Amino acid sequence: MSLMDAAPKRSARPGAAGRWAARGRGAASTLLGGLATLFGLAILTFIIGRTMPIDPVLAIVGDKATPEVEARIREALGLDRSLLVQFWIYLRDLLQGDLGRSVMTGDPVTQDIMRFFPASLELATSAMVLALLFGIPLGILAAAHQNSFFDNAMRVIGLLGYSVPVFVLALICLLVFYAQLGIAPGTGAQGIIYQGMVPHRTGMITVDAALDGQWGAFWDALSYLAMPAILLAFITLSMIVRMTRAFMLEALSGEYIVTARAKGLSKTRILWRHGLGNVAGRLFTVLAVIYASLLEGTVLTETVFSRPGLGLYLTRSLLNADMNAVLGATLVIGVVYVTLNLLADLAQRLLDPRAR
């Protein structure tokens, strides 16, 4: 028996149809996993909302209504029924695309989300783009010059970013750039003269103004967006620099980097192609989580800069036991997390052959 005969036979590669079927099964499994996550989220939020010690009727009729009025409202909200029946009704309406009506705004929750979510998307995306532009290069450079003055400076900046409360930084920014230097506008999303002038298309004022060709309104909205976006970018940048540096340090100690150096590749090529190329997959996963948290977790920034977004909407609804709004906003956030995780997963598979 020859050595060739002894070698295990390479299994036959599946045909195109087989590959598509496998991909289809994978996609269906991922989709089902995402739906199961959302269903679990809906159950969990519903139970927390219904068992928290705040009476939802308080938000609608206040503290001084007669018991008769309270009973009528309780019945209208379906709160006099069992939890199971309430949840079944909620799910049935949800499957029909009806998230119910918010008691705080009086509007359908879908309409509220269509208004508040774009505001968060605009702010979070601007911050994320800025943070990525600066964070990844700075993280790579910090790793490349480990323990240098630059690396230490990055650590101090990082420490400032994730240790000082965001509302403190927000107020300092307003005090310095708005009140003292006068080079930034105050709070809000638009100057008074432009309010109500930009037609609602996407809900993101800068985008809507650009789409409508209203460049005055565009620059105005951009100027209001700049400070909160830069502030959030700074906070996010701190995390990105830290993660990029850590991943890169691990990658740069790999044998393939030593090999690359031995082969005489340039430092730039080693860092950006072989170093970053190997950590990109993991970095995408972290960035997806950071981006999702920016979309829902910027309550304090939204408060100080008076830019109502989804995070503020959710917090306010929760404190008033406005459960339709809480459940609707939570589901949207859940969809955002699931989608971004799927995209990160996909990106990792594309960028990292080991994950395929």
Add this chain to the structure above:
Amino acid sequence: MLSRRTFLTAAAASAAIPSYARIASAQTPANIVVMAMAIDDVVNGFDPAEAYVGTDYEITSNVYRMLVTLDPEDGTRYIGDLAESWEISEDGMSILFTLKEGVVFESGNPVTAEDVRWSIWRLMALGQYPASDFALLGWSFDAIDEIIEARDERTFVIHMPEVRAHGTVLNTLASPRGCVVDKATVLEHEVDGDHGNQWLRTHSAGAGSYVLTEWLAGDRIILDANPTAEVQPNVPRLLIRNVADPATQLLLLEQDDIDIARNLGSDQLPAVREQSDLVEVSALTTAQMNLCMNQANEILSNPKVIEALKWAVDGEAIANNITPGIWDVWQASFLPSNVRGAAPSTFYKDSDRARALLAEAGYPDGFDITMDHFSSWPWANIAQAIQSDMAEIGVNVQLIAAETGQVITKYRAREHELVLIYWATNLYDPDYNARTWCINTDDSDDSELKTQAWRNHFIDDDMAARADAAGKELDEDVRMEMYEQLQIDFMDRAPVSWLLQLRDIAVHREETPGLHMGGLAYLNRFAGITKS
């Protein structure tokens, strides 16, 4: 060395800064008054048949008119608003209002007695919180057609179902419950028998100085001058921006980006008082902070303990050190200082007397007790001050901080021991407060009258009967004497320690005067604001 690329980047950036600064230095336009205010409390918009929070009241009372209103110069006197005059029948059981001629709604429709009747009928039909105030007068929706009558175009009559002091009825009509809506316009927007409720949440149909142009929940409210109004605003547009953070409000005010700030706190007011171009105006509200003692607790049901706790707290120190200029000391009875017939502030800190009372009660070494309070400022700070005062007489108070809704829910369920909370009457007439604090005729959990007395298991049949009698006394002088004695007895016997009274404060730029602060939110008026 500076590279060419760095130089070009720096040059481009420095060119951009002045243009950014130009955008940044915008001031408020001359034809718009910009007011910063925390307007997150608005629930469901501005239908007067549904509205119940401060911002709602402030908007609706500037958009709608009532039959009568409280005299801005003397908050205890009623003057006609839509009503030219009113007459009370000899038996005191009916009031006949004659409407002014020539008053029109923003639609141009004339204001008629039928609009007045339908506005109240609609409020009762919708049955939201505002209907509760009429229920306290003994009115019900089932009997409403017998109670209110539009006799002709200008004559509206109330036939009272039971004897009530006229002040209580007039005060209810002078509150946002009495807002008169344009029946024809509202009915044009009725959907599925909702009496126009959904439409009226974001639109207006009144005869007041303003029309509601826009409400974006959590963002802004825009009011424009009503061209048909009798009293025209000096500035045609009022923009209310939601700025929840007081520090941000002050910054915006100092930079001239807003004209009026409405929610400045103790941290900001000292800075305001040092600036000559900022002017502070304020009025006492009817909101009172109090310490309620649940009578289901055996220790707290001891009259000597109740009295001891009232003498233990230093309200003056709290007012001076924690809430200067915002909460005034008011350690009296169930009426706030600005309500007619209020008893004077009586209690002060007297630890020796409190300790002696505790000893008489059988607790010479004090006792342990819990106190619920809101976690926000100034409640948490005041709770700590009370804890410290109580420790001086041997009472060990364990603080339980929670969100507002959580504390109120627990209080309503009567699960508290001590609770630091507030009470704000919507009405200047003493009847409302006297009833809720003195009457508890059914202390069971299923009671149909869950008053403040009920919430603390406080039962005093004598005081309950006298509070009810005072509300039905038609002779005003006799009635006021009844309330005077009732307040004194309440101070002696009731398990409530009143501490402070809230001041509503606004700060405006020197060139934007004229905001009238009425104490109650629905007495604040915007039309007089001018801008130079």
